[in-house]
Amino acid sequence: MDLITRISEGRTLTTTIGNSSNSSCSSMGPFCVAISLGIISLIIIRVLYVIYRSSQPRRDMSPLQPLCTLIVMGSGGHTAEMLNLLSVLQEHRFKPRYYIAAATDNMSLPKAQVFENSLLDKEGVEKVGVAQFMQIYRSREVGQSYITSVGTTLLAMAHALWLMLKIRPQVILCNGPGTCIPLCAIAFLLKIFGIRWSYIFYVESIARVQRLSLSAFLLYKLRMADQLFVQWPQLKEKYPRAHYVGRLIYTLLRSINTKVRGYTYRVVESFVTTV
Amino acid sequence: MAEIKEDLQSRRTAFVTVGTTRFDSLVRAVDSHEVKDQLYRKGYTHLLIQMGRGSYIPTKSGGENGSLVVDYFTFSSSIADYLRSASLVISHAGSGSIFETLRLGKPLIVVVNEDLMDNHQSELAEELAVRKHLYCARPQTLYQTIADMDVESLLPYQPGDATPVVKLINRFLGFPDE
Numbered sequence: 241m242d243l244i245t246r247i248s249e250g251r252t253l254t255t256t257i258g259n260s261s262n263s264s265c266s267s268m269g270p271f272c273v274a275i276s277l278g279i280i281s282l283i284i285i286r287v288l289y290v291i292y293r294s295s296q297p298r299r300d301m302s303p304l305q306p307l308c309t310l311i312v313m314g315s316g317g318h319t320a321e322m323l324n325l326l327s328v329l330q331e332h333r334f335k336p337r338y339y340i341a342a343a344t345d346n347m348s349l350p351k352a353q354v355f356e357n358s359l360l361d362k363e364g365v366e367k368v369g370v371a372q373f374m375q376i377y378r379s380r381e382v383g384q385s386y387i388t389s390v391g392t393t394l395l396a397m398a399h400a401l402w403l404m405l406k407i408r409p410q411v412i413l414c415n416g417p418g419t420c421i422p423l424c425a426i427a428f429l430l431k432i433f434g435i436r437w438s439y440i441f442y443v444e445s446i447a448r449v450q451r452l453s454l455s456a457f458l459l460y461k462l463r464m465a466d467q468l469f470v471q472w473p474q475l476k477e478k479y480p481r482a483h484y485v486g487r488l489i490y491t492l493l494r495s496i497n498t499k500v501r502g503y504t505y506r507v508v509e510s511f512v513t514t515v
Numbered sequence: 516m517a518e519i520k521e522d523l524q525s526r527r528t529a530f531v532t533v534g535t536t537r538f539d540s541l542v543r544a545v546d547s548h549e550v551k552d553q554l555y556r557k558g559y560t561h562l563l564i565q566m567g568r569g570s571y572i573p574t575k576s577g578g579e580n581g582s583l584v585v586d587y588f589t590f591s592s593s594i595a596d597y598l599r600s601a602s603l604v605i606s607h608a609g610s611g612s613i614f615e616t617l618r619l620g621k622p623l624i625v626v627v628n629e630d631l632m633d634n635h636q637s638e639l640a641e642e643l644a645v646r647k648h649l650y651c652a653r654p655q656t657l658y659q660t661i662a663d664m665d666v667e668s669l670l671p672y673q674p675g676d677a678t679p680v681v682k683l684i685n686r687f688l689g690f691p692d693e
Contacts, residue, residue, distance in 0.1 A: 298689045317610045328677045333690055441684055447610045449638040469680050487675035
């Protein structure tokens with residue numbers, strides 16, 4: 241039902257755009273204004289609809305189908321927290337899994353790979369599904385000048401668009417820092433244009449007690465995250481739409497050695513250290 | 516042999532860690548006479564400093580005429596082992612070392628780096644200090660914190676649990692509870 245509405249809306253949008261480009265604007269001023277207003281209001285209605293739908297739980301006819309999942313890895317503590325969450329996630333519902341980390345972060349993807357290897361050792365590929373690992377350009381490095389960062393931001397957005405069109409995730413899990421913002425923005429655009437509907441979950445870091453991080457703040461204020469989880473009650477009081485879930489760090493109770501690209505890694509709790 | 520064993524038993528190490536970056540004001544603070552005196556008074560025999568990329572080099576000491584044995588290193592892949600053998604941990608405010616220390620049940624003083632621009636890290640340390648899981652200090656007040664601390668009064672940290680958040684995600688996506 242939703243799909244049909246979306247497609248018909250999309251069709252109206254393209255036909256109106258076609259009409260406006262054919263007509264001569266100088267002689268038909270009021271008509272052009274009316275058309276543009278029409279297009280703008282259609283877009284606004286669509287955006288509002290997407291925002292409204294994004295806060296609603298999934299109503300799918302086939303809830304037992306696994307969902308293609310994108311996991312955005314932060315770095316350091318963010319990665320440890322994400323692995324902690326993944327360790328209790330029912331991986332057979334969230335497959336295939338795509339991991340994305342910043343191109344400058346060389347530690348997070350090996351850790352994700354160690355985690356995926358441990359899943360494979362435990363369950364086998366039929367159950368847990370396959371995983372892929374990718375890196376993404378960052379929009380701005382620490383200390384980079386603002387002028388050059390305009391160019392790199394555009395490049396990062398283009399790269400994010402390319403990756404998102406390739407992956408077309410149904411579920412996006414992220415927990416900061418900024419790497420996830422271009423990906424979430426593109427996911428939101430894909431929703432607006434009816435290309436792919438995705439559910440965005442953001443888990444705020446345990447380190448944030450009083451104030452949200454910039455990424456979480458943006459996703460909250462722009463209503464881009466379907467659900468935003470916080471780990472301290474103070475944040476729930478300040479941001480009522482957030483969900484308080486208590487502290488979720490340190491539940492992974494295993495210690496294994498796994499080989500990735502010739503290095504042996506040891507996973508102890510949610511920490512991964514090189515042996 | 517018996518002597519070594521006795522030595523290991525009576526050895527009480529205060530382990531200082533600055534993490535992957537640098538935190539010179541912390542290293543300078545623990546290298547000060549006030550802090551070393553307080554540690555010695557509290558019964559610590561060794562001071563071991565992981566100083567990271569810092570440029571301030573602390574003074575090594577062999578522990579002659581009733582003072583602390585002081586040693587340092589830059590980085591190690593087995594920080595966990597140092598934490599495990601420590602009697603007191605003095606750490607930077609990174610969540611990784613905070614939770615690893617708490618998980619090991621070691622008394623912990625977190626020193627907040629006031630030179631950091633976006634200093635949200637103090638939020639976590641201050642909250643956990645309010646909940647009596649650790650002590651929170653600044654480099655210039657560290658000796659005072661050590662003097663006033665009572666490690667017996669610290670409460671153990673209950674390990675977290677990621678299942679509530681996973682349950683909410685599953686429910687939102689229409690998956691039944693398991």
